[in-house]
Amino acid sequence: MIDLRSDTVTRPDAAMLEAMMSAPLGDDVWGDDPTVNAFQEHLATLTGKQAALLFPSGTQSNLVGLMAHCERGDEYIVGQSAHTYRYEGGGAAVLGSIQPQPIENASDGSLPLEKISAAIKADDVHFSRTRLLALENTIAGKVLPETYVHQATELARSRGLATHLDGARLFNAAVASQVPLEQLCRPFDSVSLCFSKGMGAPIGSALVGPRDFIERARRWRKVAGGGMRQAGIIAAACQYALDNNIQDLADDHRRAARLAEGLALLPGIEVTSQATNMLFVHISEEHLQPLATWLKQHDILIELLYATRLVVHRDIADADIEKVLDVMAVYFKQRT
Numbered sequence: 561m562i563d564l565r566s567d568t569v570t571r572p573d574a575a576m577l578e579a580m581m582s583a584p585l586g587d588d589v590w591g592d593d594p595t596v597n598a599f600q601e602h603l604a605t606l607t608g609k610q611a612a613l614l615f616p617s618g619t620q621s622n623l624v625g626l627m628a629h630c631e632r633g634d635e636y637i638v639g640q641s642a643h644t645y646r647y648e649g650g651g652a653a654v655l656g657s658i659q660p661q662p663i664e665n666a667s668d669g670s671l672p673l674e675k676i677s678a679a680i681k682a683d684d685v686h687f688s689r690t691r692l693l694a695l696e697n698t699i700a701g702k703v704l705p706e707t708y709v710h711q712a713t714e715l716a717r718s719r720g721l722a723t724h725l726d727g728a729r730l731f732n733a734a735v736a737s738q739v740p741l742e743q744l745c746r747p748f749d750s751v752s753l754c755f756s757k758g759m760g761a762p763i764g765s766a767l768v769g770p771r772d773f774i775e776r777a778r779r780w781r782k783v784a785g786g787g788m789r790q791a792g793i794i795a796a797a798c799q800y801a802l803d804n805n806i807q808d809l810a811d812d813h814r815r816a817a818r819l820a821e822g823l824a825l826l827p828g829i830e831v832t833s834q835a836t837n838m839l840f841v842h843i844s845e846e847h848l849q850p851l852a853t854w855l856k857q858h859d860i861l862i863e864l865l866y867a868t869r870l871v872v873h874r875d876i877a878d879a880d881i882e883k884v885l886d887v888m889a890v891y892f893k894q895r896t
């Protein structure tokens with residue numbers, strides 16, 4: 561199968577599995593797992609933060625990050641199309657008693673500064689306490705402009721807000737913009753990172769930030785059911801990904817660009833955007849389901865949930881991209 565639904569579908573390769581199998585293990589709830597501890601220390605250093613904490617998913621890493629920043633009745637400012645707001649089941653409100661204050665994202669994924677400023681509430685009993693600004697990078701595959709990130713986090717800080725970055729695909733941003741990970745993390749108090757997407761690990765996310773923040777997060781992670789035991793098998797996969805897989809993301813970006821370039825030549829399909837490893841396409845309503853079915857008959861999977869988003873990842877090769885283009889071309893040739 562050529563699976564373009566998401567970069568979450570990658571399978572661990574033999575070398576990653578070997579690293580998982582040979583990892584020394586302990587009980588991480590007791591703080592005893594040497595592989596987890598080494599990974600967390602390595603990641604803290606790599607991101608320029610004091611401490612790091614391993615999580616089973618990015619959803620939990622973000623949720624616990626928000627809960628470690630905000631208390632019951634606080635609010636966080638977030639993009640209308642941000643993952644934490646839109647795609648995490650409303651967890652901040654449901655489980656954290658944290659009110660989201662969503663703001664419509666601009667087309668580059670940013671939240672306009674004047675809208676952030678206007679959304680920050682005065683200290684008054686009528687309002688919830690605005691505590692946090694949360695951004696996302698990459699967002700819909702797009703790298704957030706670095707100047708913007710500095711302006712937005714500076715604004716937040718000047719108004720007494722903490723800052724959190726959902727960096728599920730921050731490695732893609734680092735590779736695409738050739739800016740070190742540490743520099744992309746620096747403007748934020750806390751960052752959530754995922755290893756189970758383009759990085760190729762089967763499971764694993766992490767939260768990084770100041771030591772006292774990570775201590776609070778460790779408590780909330782246990783409450784959320786994220787205290788894992790011999791978690792070194794997961795940390796070993798994440799560490800392997802850090803050591804071996806980052807630069808391969810450049811190939812994903814190149815292949816996504818090639819796919820966009822090829823699709824742009826086909827009738828019946830319009831590429832609306834392409835950045836890093838993602839592209840969004842517009843296909844007219846009557847073709848959507850028949851095309852998806854046609855592709856599936858040729859062992860190609862696409863997802864229609866996100867306005868037809870195609871995602872390239874390390875289990876997609878150059879030849880796969882050419883096959884997708886050929887199969888799509890035949891479909892549109894027969895029907896338009």
Ligand SMILES: *Cc1c(COP(=O)(O)O)cnc(C)c1O
Binds near residue numbers: 616726754756
């Ligand atoms: C995938 C993703 C997450 C976390 O997802 P999990 O499936 O819970 O690991 C968080 N933020 C963004 C932007 C994502 O794409």
